[in-house]
Amino acid sequence: MTGGWSPGEAGWWGSWFWGPDYDVAREVLQRGTAAVLVVAFVVVVRQWRPLLGERGLLPVAGFVARTSWRDGPSVLRWRCSDGFVVGLGWCGAVLAALLVVGVPQRGPWWLTTLAFLLLWAAYLSVVNVGQRFYGFGWESLLCEVTFLVGWLGSSGGGAAPPLLVLLAARWCLFRVELGAGLIKLRGDRAWRDLTALDYHHETQPLPGPFSWHAHHLPRWWHRVEVAGNHVTQLVVPFALFAPQPVASVAGGVVVLTQAWLLVTGNFAWLNWLTVVLGLGVVSDGAWAALGSWLVPALGAGSVPDGGGSGLGGPVALVVAVVAVSVLLLVLSVRPARNLVSRRQLMNASFEPFRLVNAYGAFGSVSRRRDEVVVEGSTARSPGPDDWVEYAFRGKPGDVSRRPPQVAPYHLRLDWQMWFLALGSPGTRWFEVLLLRLLEADGPTLRLLGADPFAHDPEGPAPRWVRARVFRYRFTTRAERRRSGDWWVREERGTLVDPVDLVRLRRLLGPPG
Structure with a gap:
């Protein structure tokens, strides 16, 4: 044994920097985010020309001419021809698909990080010039989460995921849920008197196949829905930072409530990405406990045993994660202030790279x-x-x-x-x-x-x-x-x- 410190040793450093009980969480966060990115880039390929292309409804060339790089960094300020953007979309979809099946993750940590950073830069470039057609909160959420999960390392490297990045992902989920809950309480009276769901299923932007059925559920059930929403978005987020298994339970609650939204509406990938973040809170030990309860009944095979990866990891990844965490901490000040502000902003970005954002949904509900x-x-x-x-x-x-x-x-x-x-x-x-x-x-x-x-x-x-x-x-x-x-x-x-x-x-x- 050598006398110096080695990042591969499970010493004082490994005991707090690495998360050996979150291998499944890393896989869910990285592959789940990549799956959403596949959809997002396919949308770019299919819809760019008619919406934002050279003969689109809001041509990007005119927008780029009127604005500057500081208004929104984007490679499309250099070139925004239809062929270039569609090609960018195809490249993004293919790279994201490779991440879904885990190809880059089999290599060193920096290969996975590079793949996610390229996807972040490409999608950010589209969002920052997409004008009203990309003016949705889940666009910023996808940019933020894509940047985050790239720093979780790779399973092929044998190292556990960094806890600082896992905590940053929980901080993101915290802002998504609490921001939505607070904007509702501060906004429409219907959320305070528990009547919002009397209208929402019918008046939401794009109802789904089960929205009619949800609308016709009893009034008392709609009151339960709203009350449950308040608990999930105003109380449960604080439990995301509690010790395990409380945090895993909180993540599970978020997933279940998002599943109901998936069934009753069409909100692009907002709910899907929130489900990914919720599952990213669940520890390997919690998965193992759930599996031991389910497997005997299903007659299935093995489940995660919670053994996890080793505590060690490359020095370069340690340095990079610490630097990124400091950056995200500084950028979190304004979003944190926004949460406690009486003039809370909904779905706002405080810097052009969309790394730490403010979220919220349906602060008001249409009655007709x-x-x-x-x-x-x-x-x-x-x-x-x-x-x-x-x-x-x-x-x-x-x-x-x-x-x-x-x-x-x-x-x-x-x-x-x-x-x-x-x-x-x-x-x-x-x-x-x-x-x-x-x-x-x-x-x-x-x-x-x-x-x-x-x-x-x-x-x-x-x-x-x-x-x-x-x-x-x-x-x-x-x-x-x-x-x-x-x-x-x-x-x-x-x-x-x-x-x-x-x-x-x-x-x-x-x-x-």
Whole structure:
């Protein structure tokens, strides 16, 4: 034995720096985050051109010209052609898929770290120029978690994951849950009087296949839902930092509540990524205890035994983790202050690299659901019966169509249509959408559920488009038995009067 200190020895350093009881947590955090990244980059590949590309609804080239690197660091400020961004998306999806199956993790720790840092830089580059189509809290959450899990080391190196990084992941989950709980209490009265779930399942942005059923659960159950949400988001987060097995139980509670949200709504990857963070709190010992209870009943094989990796690890990883932890600690000051502020910000980033952010969801709940319905007509002088409705992939339209399951995939256009119906400012993107429909633009039409004019004998493009506003509500049980419909709707007014291609081009003026 040598006389000097070695990071591979299970001495005083290993006893607090490494987490030998969190091998499963590392695998879940890294592979789970990578799986979400696969979806996120596939969304880039499929939706970039029609939304943000050269002929997109909000072309990035104009945004880049109006802003600077300090407003949002991005490699797309150097080059943002459609081909480059789609290629970046494919590279990101492939690299993330390799992490899902554990290929980089078989090598040294720095290879896994490098892979996640490349993914973080690539996705951050998209988010920082994505404007309103990337203005969601889960975009910052994905950036933050991607950066974090890259510092957990690799299973191939034989070292346990660093505890400082595991604690940083819990701090992230703490802000996600507590931030959402506090913004609700400080926001809408419906959260305080326990009535929020009387409306939410029906008025949420993209209801799912079981949202109708959840909406029609008894009122007393909705009160239980809200009360349970308050406990999970206002009390349970503090237990994430308790000793084991209390922390594992807290993580399990978060996972169970997120599972209910997965069943009853479509919030892109917000709930999926929160589930990953919740499972990342569970220790190997807790998995072993759960397995010993489940395996006899299932007749299954082995479960994690909690033995874990060794306490040692490379000196370079130790130095890097300490440096990153100090950086994250400094950047946590403003998000921590935001949590206790009466003017709490929801889904805010305090620095352009999105390393430590503020989170929150549904500080207010809509009581009514309005939808913008877009229609086209090939008639020269259309009458009331000459209009055909464009069907979107996720948002309500046809009253007989059951709300689909789309999450974790993110239908960015459908989400913006929900904000549009709420009166969201800045509607040029919607006017450009109408223009692209009049042009029968292929990439734009592929964002929709179906093109009603694809086989029209009058031609593939409408002569006119218009937009009307309808008030939607779920059918009652009796109405559904009678009609088979999931929705009832009534017209509330006109958002855009009938307009043709020539007039709309004149109104919009030059591109950009």
